[in-house]
Amino acid sequence: MAACQHCGRCNVRAGFCVGLTCAGWCKGRVLAAQLCQTRTTCLRAGCAWSRHRLLEHERALGNREVRDRCSRKLPTPLATHDSLSCDALPSVAHRCLRVPRTFAEVCSGLGGVLSLRSEVWASALEVERLGAGRDSSLITHDVVVAVLALVGSYAWLKIWDWLATNGYIESTLSRKIVHITSVPLFMLTWPFFSDNHFATGAPITDISLQSWSTFLGLALKSSQGIAAAVPAILSARLILAGLGLSQDTLVNALARQKAAMHKWMQDQLDDRGAPRPSFATNGTVLVQGDRREALQGPLYYCLATTVCTFLFWRGPSPLGILALIQMCVGDGMADLVGRRWRTPKWPLPGGLSRKTIGGTLAYVLSAFLISCSYIAIFHACGCVETGVAAAAGRVAILTVCCAAVELLAPGDDNVTVPLAACLIGSVLFPTI
Ligand SMILES: C/C(=C\COP(=O)(O)O)CCC[C@H](C)CCC[C@H](C)CCCC(C)C
Numbered sequence: 001m002a003a004c005q006h007c008g009r010c011n012v013r014a015g016f017c018v019g020l021t022c023a024g025w026c027k028g029r030v031l032a033a034q035l036c037q038t039r040t041t042c043l044r045a046g047c048a049w050s051r052h053r054l055l056e057h058e059r060a061l062g063n064r065e066v067r068d069r070c071s072r073k074l075p076t077p078l079a080t081h082d083s084l085s086c087d088a089l090p091s092v093a094h095r096c097l098r099v100p101r102t103f104a105e106v107c108s109g110l111g112g113v114l115s116l117r118s119e120v121w122a123s124a125l126e127v128e129r130l131g132a133g134r135d136s137s138l139i140t141h142d143v144v145v146a147v148l149a150l151v152g153s154y155a156w157l158k159i160w161d162w163l164a165t166n167g168y169i170e171s172t173l174s175r176k177i178v179h180i181t182s183v184p185l186f187m188l189t190w191p192f193f194s195d196n197h198f199a200t201g202a203p204i205t206d207i208s209l210q211s212w213s214t215f216l217g218l219a220l221k222s223s224q225g226i227a228a229a230v231p232a233i234l235s236a237r238l239i240l241a242g243l244g245l246s247q248d249t250l251v252n253a254l255a256r257q258k259a260a261m262h263k264w265m266q267d268q269l270d271d272r273g274a275p276r277p278s279f280a281t282n283g284t285v286l287v288q289g290d291r292r293e294a295l296q297g298p299l300y301y302c303l304a305t306t307v308c309t310f311l312f313w314r315g316p317s318p319l320g321i322l323a324l325i326q327m328c329v330g331d332g333m334a335d336l337v338g339r340r341w342r343t344p345k346w347p348l349p350g351g352l353s354r355k356t357i358g359g360t361l362a363y364v365l366s367a368f369l370i371s372c373s374y375i376a377i378f379h380a381c382g383c384v385e386t387g388v389a390a391a392a393g394r395v396a397i398l399t400v401c402c403a404a405v406e407l408l409a410p411g412d413d414n415v416t417v418p419l420a421a422c423l424i425g426s427v428l429f430p431t432i
């Protein structure tokens, strides 16, 4: 292990930090990591400063082939960039991180978002090419944190199921509490994972066919890959039990809760003027429910969590955090408040006519407040680049748009809401 040739402080195997373990340079972890990441990102964005840095590094490595390629490609470095002081570096880093994106690119939907992330994936290969490798002690650390999160999730689900089956709370309430709290709690474990994540970077064209296996190997060993295994394992559990291939108390509980919800809706339709039915005791939930229900809402919920964790991780953009909060907190609170407090219904046709103004207000307020709190927490932890003051306006726009999607879009909210949040969020928070 040698000191990084960039900052002279962080220790990396390649002698050059690429955003994996860099810490403590300039004014903090995020800035340092961003700066280090610009090295490859800027190759694409055309930043002469970081290209010069790369060339210097390649020369230092004595790699003739790369050196020749860089010499042909690179212009003379900008003198002003060369003499940048440490204080000036963050702004350069910020400029370099900005990946050019057109409206059309974003509008091309999930494909657009995925292709953006593919740059992040590609950088893993770049890291490998430079020999930065991955530290096995960091992998062990991440696996331990993931196992603790998995155990925590089992305990959390068990507690709420126990409270519902023993009649302490309504079955429907237990489901919504799990919906609202599980992933936000899971996200609170993210800062405990290591910095062993992908740097941003190299153009996707650098990936050769053979490299995909390298990428996959790196992906599974990265901190976000290991963290994403937690909801992925729960997804697998839901699929197996939903298909009837295994017996699972969690799935039985979810099915019971959904049946209670259906019964509640049925009662509402049967007797609109009557007081709300009570599900205060388990005895009132007579229906067992259908285990295949686990293959819908709960499975989409876990899959959305897996995808957002893996693709967006904990920063530097708050995109993944925001998308998950919209899905869990916003959608969950709309349902909870909308069912419990009678407020006027939106004048909408068909199935949408059940949705209430109170539900939507609860969505907007709760999702906005929790999103801002999470941005503040993750910013303080050095994971998210934007502070809460700078992000609040954009979070408000995102929340209102997602509440409209929750209200109007057909399909399962656990798919439409996070998808909309990713698309809108990638416009509002354009850095990766
Ligand atoms: C009921 C759920 C979703 C569907 O709701 P609906 O919109 O159809 O009404 C929530 C399902 C929760 C899931 C089975 C468990 C998720 C666990 C999470 C990924 C990790 C939590 C870890 C933490 C430490 C508690």
Ligand SMILES: Nc1ccn([C@@H]2O[C@H](COP(=O)(O)OP(=O)(O)O)[C@@H](O)[C@H]2O)c(=O)n1
Pocket: 334, 335, 336, 337, 338, 339, 354, 355, 356, 357, 358, 359, 360, 363, 406, 407, 412, 413
């Ligand atoms: N904006 C909203 C959303 C839901 N809700 C209430 O929550 C119930 C379930 O909402 P939903 O159709 O989104 O159901 P899920 O698919 O989330 O289970 C509705 O029948 C409404 O009573 C509301 O009042 N206002």
